[in-house]
Amino acid sequence: MANWQCVKQCGACCNLDPAERPDLEEYLSPAELAQYLSMVGEDGWCINFDHSSRECSIYPNRPRFCRVEPETFQDMYGVEPEELDDFAIDCCREQIEGVYGDRSLEILRFNKAIGF
Numbered sequence: 001m002a003n004w005q006c007v008k009q010c011g012a013c014c015n016l017d018p019a020e021r022p023d024l025e026e027y028l029s030p031a032e033l034a035q036y037l038s039m040v041g042e043d044g045w046c047i048n049f050d051h052s053s054r055e056c057s058i059y060p061n062r063p064r065f066c067r068v069e070p071e072t073f074q075d076m077y078g079v080e081p082e083e084l085d086d087f088a089i090d091c092c093r094e095q096i097e098g099v100y101g102d103r104s105l106e107i108l109r110f111n112k113a114i115g116f
């Protein structure tokens, strides 16, 4: 089993375009959904995403739904801790391929980092 990890110079999951995430209401509380929508910029990217560094400008204070942590994923998606790596890897792949493409440098770097 591969271990999930976030790679630098990605940020694909900070593209929050709700049109690409039709099931938001299934895993976010009403308050979180409001917070999520308040963070979506006109271009679909999170307003807290720094495009030059490709990093989160509020990282220590980012919302719960931005955190890849066992408790969060169990609460939001019903994923057991032992399934977290596989689930998070699938999420990242889907998001990276959707934002940057399935032959992008970003997906190549992610696959390499997790050992695929």
Ligand code: SF4
Pocket: 005, 006, 007, 010, 011, 012, 013, 014, 092, 095, 096, 110
């Ligand atoms: S999509 Fe995955 S690898 Fe890319 S920034 Fe988000 S968590 Fe990190």
Ligand code: SF4
Pocket: 013, 014, 015, 016, 039, 046, 047, 048, 049, 050, 055, 056, 057, 058, 059, 062, 063, 066
């Ligand atoms: S708050 Fe930070 S981690 Fe969450 S989507 Fe925005 S830029 Fe990304």
